[in-house]
Amino acid sequence: MTLITDVRLRRVLDSRGNATVEADVLTESGGFGRGKAPSGASTGEYEAIELPAQEAIANARDDALPRLIGEVHAGNQRDVDAALHAADGTDDFSGIGANSAVAISMAAAKAGADVLGAPLFQHLGGTFRGNEYPTPLGNIIGGGEHAADATNIQEFLAAPVGAPSVEEAVFANAAVHQEVHDILADRDLPAGKGDEGAWAPSVSDDEAFEIMDEAVETVADDFGFAIAFGLDVAGAELYDEDEDGYVYDDGVKSTEEQIEYIAEKVEEYDLVYVEDPLDENDYEAFADLTDRVGDQTLVCGDDLFVTNVERLEAGISVGAGNSILIKPNQIGTLTDAVDAIELATRNGYESVVSHRSGETEDTTIAHLAVATDAPFIKTGAVGGERTAKLNELIRIEDNAV
Ligand SMILES: C=C(OP(=O)(O)O)C(=O)O
Ligand SMILES: [Mg+2]
Known part of the structure; x- marks a missing residue:
């Protein structure tokens, strides 16, 4: 039911007015999730690599989408994220960009939750979560x-x-x-x-x-x-x-x-x-x-x-x-x-x-x-x-x- 049937990527604005990546994930049974990548200014030297939004989108379309669409279930977050790593092929996401990766990862999680009809926190954390707040x-x-x-x-x-x-x-x-x-x-x-x-x-x-x-x-x-x-x-x-x-x-x-x-x-x-x-x-x-x-x-x-x-x-x-x-x-x-x-x-x-x-x-x-x-x-x-x-x-x- 949560088999991914489409992933759409687009460039949208972030709060600084810079371009960032938005991902939509759609599933076989009509599930939908949307995620957007944030962006740092005081970034750490060892962070995963954010590519310019258009480049991240183009690379993810070429390399990640074929490994996701019709291949992976949005409800299985580890499979989705393993597919993103495999598509990227580097250890710092410099292939598809950490911005494409995180947008797709978050969108898939939301699509998985949507199919379940559960809040995202419950899909990610399980049924016993939701009583403690940060x-x-x-x-x-x-x-x-x-x-x-x-x-x-x-x-x-x-x-x-x-x-x-x-x-x-x-x-x-x-x-x-x-x-x-x-x-x-x-x-x-x-x-x-x-x-x-x-x-x-x-x-x-x-x-x-x-x-x-x-x-x-x-x-x-x-x-x-x-x-x-x-x-x-x-x-x-x-x-x-x-x-x-x-x-x-x-x-x-x-x-x-x-x-x-x-x-x-x-x-x-x-x-x-x-x-x-x-x-x-x-x-x-x-x-x-x-x-x-x-x-x-x-x-x-x-x-x-x-x-x-x-x-x-x-x-x-x-x-x-x-x-x-x-x-x-x-x-x-x-x-x-x-x-x-x-x-x-x-x-x-x-x-x-x-x-x-x-x-x-x-x-x-x-x-x-x-x-x-x-x-x-x-x-x-x-x-x-x-x-x-x-x-x-x-x-x-x-x-x-
Ligand atoms: C949120 C922070 O800033 P940035 O996103 O610029 O890294 C931080 O340093 O904790
Ligand atoms: Mg900090």
Whole structure:
């Protein structure tokens, strides 16, 4: 019933106005699924390869479609994703493009769910899933590769850890976003928004820490539950090999100084989450920081692990981090993403399912987080391509999908 009878690929816009790949998968019994590839800006060195959209579409039409249409059942995600790997023939999806691969992988999952008449999270996670919801990490203030002339640290993320429901958590993050707007206005600090909708004021990182601290406290008082915050440092973007250190507006920090700096911020602000505090090649420094603060906060590898089981295994073996960011397009298929989550879970690492800075209205990651019992999802706080996922989580919680 879920035999794939057609796959249609087209170029559509992402949230930055760039071209991305949209895939439709149709099945024998009338099932339909549509998936769209997101796109990073602060991409990790070891990510699967995104090709220009037109090239990814042309290559996937030539190589992947013949292996899918009439050959594979959309309901069997491992078969779909194995066919994509076989069609690609490389170990980084540089043949058909990770953008074509992930769009088709997600579209097939939705077509499989459609035939079953089940919500996507249930098709992916099984019938016993759907009662645990991830805490949304909301990007509130940001800079780095996502906004010019703003903070050096890429993301300051609200974390409503005490929220009684996903709905309350989503609204709390939006309120923190609004509160930061008001604080910036009080301080006469004009601010536009970065690629993910976070405020991008021209302030020092220290001032951003103060503003976040004030905003989460105010909103926590209003909402009546605990709201903490965390960071995506995007350390690989700050690290400069020639300088042998992390380059900030106010100077260069050696690796030891960077570890000290992050550890101090964890203590000072009770940070619950620190993503990519160090360079993507420095497992050892990740392990040192995890040793120091891993019992107080999540030390999460994004560019470090790139959703890749081999890189995660290397990290686990030396105690680098205690958490992994999961971005399906970093690795190319849902199967690979779920394998990374399962390996993480078996080894006591928490999974944080994540959007990209270039996004679409696709909601697959909301379902993936629920399907895998991921404790966190990072998918912004405001902006249509971000609220698409947040509102889908509210619907999942309300049994309305
Ligand atoms: C979402 C992120 O940004 P990008 O998509 O630009 O890699 C990130 O670094 O976690
Ligand atoms: Mg990151």
